[in-house]
Amino acid sequence: MATGWLSPPPITPDRDASPPNLKSSWQDHAMDLWLVEETSRYMFRLLAAKEIFNNPQRYGFLLKREHLYPPIPYKEVTVNTSIDDLNEYAKSQGITYAQLRDANPWLRDTSLKNKTGKTYILYIPTQEGMYYDPKDRCLQ
Numbered sequence: 001m002a003t004g005w006l007s008p009p010p011i012t013p014d015r016d017a018s019p020p021n022l023k024s025s026w027q028d029h030a031m032d033l034w035l036v037e038e039t040s041r042y043m044f045r046l047l048a049a050k051e052i053f054n055n056p057q058r059y060g061f062l063l064k065r066e067h068l069y070p071p072i073p074y075k076e077v078t079v080n081t082s083i084d085d086l087n088e089y090a091k092s093q094g095i096t097y098a099q100l101r102d103a104n105p106w107l108r109d110t111s112l113k114n115k116t117g118k119t120y121i122l123y124i125p126t127q128e129g130m131y132y133d134p135k136d137r138c139l140q
Helices: 037-054 086-092 097-103
Strands: 074-079 120-125
Antiparallel strands (some): 074 120
16 A cells, blocks of 8 residues: 555554445545545645646746745744743734744744743744835845
8 A cells, every 4th residue: 555645544454444435435545536526626736836836937937036025034032931921922022922923833822831941942023024015125
């Protein structure tokens, strides 16, 4: 049996334990699933998008630096204690909780628990990086 993202997750030895609607449609490869027409096209659309993103020049997308958004300037804040309320912490840094989460996607809760004293680096967007004006290219 093939493994990879197109393959189903590992199955238990007892296939008969599957619900009846899954038993009749069980396939060893994602491309063999019987899906409604619109849903069956999703996989090909995703693969096409991935290919275009990986090789934009090959498909006629010639992006120059001035066509891209500039990187958002930020400061790095080292934290080695717990933060009970990230919303309040964000306010104290002059940003919103949403901006804090956007800059630090690894944050998964409204608090940062740090019982072991591990060192974390939080990215805090600077005020000049908060507003993007495409006519003002000085953020590069």
